[in-house]
Amino acid sequence: MDLGAGPWATFWKVTLPGIAPGVLAAALLVFALSIDDYVITSFVAGVGSTTLPIQIYSMVRTGISPEINAVSTLILAATSLLLFAAYRLEQGRSARSAIVPVMLGLAILGAPFFLGGRAATGERVLNVYIWSNYIAPETVKKFEQRFGVHVNVDLYDTNEAMLAKIATGNVGYDILCPSNYPVESLRHQNLLLPLDHTALPHLTNIDARFLDRPYDPGNRYSVPYFWGSCGIAYDKKRVGSVDSWAALWDAKWKGRVLMLDDPRETIGAALKWKGMSFNTVDPAKLAIAQRLLMEQKPLVKTYNASNFEDVLLSRDVWLAQGWNGQFAKVMADDHELVYVIPKEGASLFVDSLVIPASAPHPELAHAFIDFTLEPEIAAEICRTMRYSTPNRAALPLLPPEIRDNPAIFPPDDVVDRLELIQDIGEATVLYDRLWTEVKTGQ
Numbered sequence: 001m002d003l004g005a006g007p008w009a010t011f012w013k014v015t016l017p018g019i020a021p022g023v024l025a026a027a028l029l030v031f032a033l034s035i036d037d038y039v040i041t042s043f044v045a046g047v048g049s050t051t052l053p054i055q056i057y058s059m060v061r062t063g064i065s066p067e068i069n070a071v072s073t074l075i076l077a078a079t080s081l082l083l084f085a086a087y088r089l090e091q092g093r094s095a096r097s098a099i100v101p102v103m104l105g106l107a108i109l110g111a112p113f114f115l116g117g118r119a120a121t122g123e124r125v126l127n128v129y130i131w132s133n134y135i136a137p138e139t140v141k142k143f144e145q146r147f148g149v150h151v152n153v154d155l156y157d158t159n160e161a162m163l164a165k166i167a168t169g170n171v172g173y174d175i176l177c178p179s180n181y182p183v184e185s186l187r188h189q190n191l192l193l194p195l196d197h198t199a200l201p202h203l204t205n206i207d208a209r210f211l212d213r214p215y216d217p218g219n220r221y222s223v224p225y226f227w228g229s230c231g232i233a234y235d236k237k238r239v240g241s242v243d244s245w246a247a248l249w250d251a252k253w254k255g256r257v258l259m260l261d262d263p264r265e266t267i268g269a270a271l272k273w274k275g276m277s278f279n280t281v282d283p284a285k286l287a288i289a290q291r292l293l294m295e296q297k298p299l300v301k302t303y304n305a306s307n308f309e310d311v312l313l314s315r316d317v318w319l320a321q322g323w324n325g326q327f328a329k330v331m332a333d334d335h336e337l338v339y340v341i342p343k344e345g346a347s348l349f350v351d352s353l354v355i356p357a358s359a360p361h362p363e364l365a366h367a368f369i370d371f372t373l374e375p376e377i378a379a380e381i382c383r384t385m386r387y388s389t390p391n392r393a394a395l396p397l398l399p400p401e402i403r404d405n406p407a408i409f410p411p412d413d414v415v416d417r418l419e420l421i422q423d424i425g426e427a428t429v430l431y432d433r434l435w436t437e438v439k440t441g442q
């Protein structure tokens with residue numbers, strides 16, 4: 001500048017060359033960290049900013065498409081080119097000899113960004129945050145085609161993970177699918193939009209048993225989507241016959257047991273086994289449940305709430321606690337597997353679609369909810385996901401192997417043994433703490 005250059009010329013000729021190695025190193029680090037990270041990204045990513053790891057993780061649960069093989073090939077090719085360039089530089093060759101492979105490598109990595117099928121700007125979008133294994137991509141596509149919109153689907157595996165993300169102020173979702181007990185807590189925090197029932201003409205298809213429940217009187221905020229139970233599935237050839245939660249604590253099955261990674265379900269199972277309620281807030285009873293879960297730890301191969309059915313199917317475990325629909329799905333192909341509601345009882349859930357108060361597209365969200373209430377669509381959702389539909393009009397459209405499957409639609413005497421998990425208010429923190437201690441303690 002003291003030789004007469006303006007601020008821009010100084011920046012380009014002096015400052016930038018000086019800091020270039022730092023900028024490049026930072027860019028590479030950020031790239032490497034983000035392509036390697038799932039957990040942090042899943043919590044902080046805004047709606048629709050789906051990084052590759054997030055995309056791959058959700059594909060694992062919704063069906064792997066050949067695109068993912070193509071992506072892996074591209075990453076491998078780009079990495080090889082960059083390694084080749086690094087090798088040349090290390091050999092003391094001129095930087096120029098590395099330019100072609102570096103450019104080629106970066107072009108490959110950048111291509112999806114420029115060519116990718118992102119939603120055209122101006123296209124209407126709907127952002128859905130829903131349980132994994134709750135909606136098939138085909139069904140979403142039908143909605144996109146009918147309404148000429150783009151739907152972003154993000155997935156979660158526990159109510160707690162969903163609530164944590166919502167609590168970070170991560171707004172932007174138009175649809176959530178909480179279980180009954182978080183509906184209650186979201187409602188009390190004024191985080192839900194009252195539904196416009198005139199925009200939901202198909203609501204009448206829902207079985208009256210699932211309407212107007214205490215967690216949402218008059219269904220002002222929520223529309224039932226799936227219901228079901230959490231029991232035990234096991235390999236009858238290897239394990240014999242199971243009728244009690246005690247089986248998951250039997251030392252015979254050391255290293256062959258899977259438990260859900262979910263505080264209410266695991267603590268609840270221990271409580272229920274000993275004749276207590278899923279909804280107890282009594283610290284003494286909860287301490288008993290925690291001690292049982294601690295004792296069980298050496299038997300547990302893994303805590304998993306996402307693809308627990310696959311872990312059982314591959315026989316990495318022989319007994320698994322889990323939700324009925326995903327078990328019913330693998331049982332269709334594997335006749336050695338049995339699903340049982342233990343004699344002591346088990347939990348019942350009703351998961352509903354709701355619209356957050358801050359939803360950017362409430363009208364489209366209503367259209368989506370009503371779409372899922374149409375008999376054919378509700379039947380398709382049940383057929384593909386195998387969780388139980390509360391939609392009465394969908395039942396006649398289901399094939400007999402689903403409609404008559406006791407793992408999906410249990411007989412009344414079994415339903416009578418199920419207990420609805422409820423909002424326990426402040427004690428939620430206690431459950432979370434006890435569960436964290438189980439997972440991290442010795």
Ligand code: N2P
Pocket residue numbers: 131132133134157179305306323349351
């Ligand atoms: C879906 C699990 C069922 C939800 N992955 C239980 N509320």
